[in-house]
Amino acid sequence: MTRAMDMTAPAKTHALPAGHPPVAFGRIGVLLVNLGTPDGTDKKSMRRYLEEFLTDRRVIEVPRWKWYPVLYGIILNVRPARKGKDYDTIWNRERNESPLRTFTRSQAEQLQGRLADLAGVEVDWAMRYGNPSIAERMDALKAKGCERILVYPLYPQYAAATTATVNDKVFEYLLKQRWQPALRTVPPYHDDPAYIDAVAGSIESHLATLDWEPEVVLTSFHGIPQSYFAKGDPYYCHCQKTARLLRERLGWDKDKLKITFQSRFGPEEWLQPYTDKTVEALARSGVKRIAVATPGFVSDCLETLEEIAGENAEIFRHAGGEKFSHIPCLNDSAPGVDVIEAVVRRELKGWV
Known part of the structure; x- marks a missing residue:
């Protein structure tokens, strides 16, 4: 059976000694990753989110000894309440989440349906800061048998503070894995x-x-x-x-x-x-x-x-x-998902 034919079948599992759960394999994952979102507009949620974001060395390149007194002494004591009020003006109250989370989920769900002809491809989504985390969703893709994963930072233009920090977090995850999946990352597509x-x-x-x-x-x-x-x-x-x-x-x-x-x-x-x-x-x-x-x-x-x-x-x-x-941005509109699908299909070539 060829690799392409194998991908049309459900995930296979390795037979292991008694007491060990089966290990799935033979699938390909696509992980859409956007910047991030707080879990709520309250001060605690906002502080947790801002702390993760503003301690990223890719985002703030100021030396820690100079930056941390400002961050922990002023910013994280003042900014969470202020930004929480800003988020409250745009909050998706029906789902109790930010629009970014709503749109990213929808993009992933639509992409999964559009890739139905590529059986064996699993689509998931994550946030660089906040939830769902990259590590959590990489774990989920591995559990589904994804031996190859395409990571898609949702930024058309490359920047170290956006694209690179998504890739950093994925590579950080791989450092802790005994059985690493093969990895591809989507390049910038600002001129696609x-x-x-x-x-x-x-x-x-x-x-x-x-x-x-x-x-x-x-x-x-x-x-x-x-x-x-x-x-x-x-x-x-x-x-x-x-x-x-x-x-x-x-x-x-x-x-x-x-x-x-x-x-x-x-x-x-x-x-x-x-x-x-x-x-x-x-x-x-x-x-x-x-x-x-x-x-x-x-x-x-x-x-x-x-x-x-x-x-x-x-x-x-x-x-x-x-x-x-x-x-408005492209969001989860048909043209917007068209772009994501076109990029994913191109970057999956050779794998499917």
Whole structure:
């Protein structure tokens, strides 16, 4: 029986001595991983989540002796309550979870159905920070007999603070495994035609629902400190290429589609131009109508729903703007899952 034929059958099990549970094998896993989410909006849940996030050396590269007194002395005593209130404004109350968790689960469930022709492939999902954890879901895939696992960090543009830290956590898990599965990781897909077409299509579809036309459309990407870029992080270049390809696909120029960076944190200079400063400057210059897309985010989350659709909309109107629209992320829409499926099928070649 060939390997491909073997993959169409249920997981096999190894016969072991009495008293040992059977070990499944012969399957392939796909693990979708997004940034993370707190388990609740209460202070304790927020502190636990922020502590895991802000102690990651990929996220904060400041020396520990300098960073920890600030983190544990100030930030984790003040920020959890404040961010909990922000999360509360976007919380999915029906499921009692953040939208990021809702969308990521849905993406995984839809992908599992779409890969039905690849029998023997198991799809799961995890969060880099918070639950479900990467280790928990890697354990679950191994228990189902997945000897090969494709890890998919849900970030189109590569950054050490996002893609790399997901991979780090997976490799950390493997360090503790006696029987390691074979591993592949999804590369950045910031210029993938399927991704560009889907984002451009979502922008066109959203603008068609408005009874007004924006004078300017911003593509707002999550920022990183300038120092990270200076050290060799390719993120800025990936974002610029995505924006350029979107302009070409939409037939717009740089005055119509601008690139900005959001969510800066702390006193250090981050990638510029800043989204909030640009939104304010546009309004003060007389621009009355703008829309903002966030193509670096696979799913809507706090940074898109609260920071862009809420905070930046207020900044724009307060500075004299009149019409502001946030263009939703691809989320678990059919075009959004189309992109994930296209990337997964490509990266599974040779395994299935």
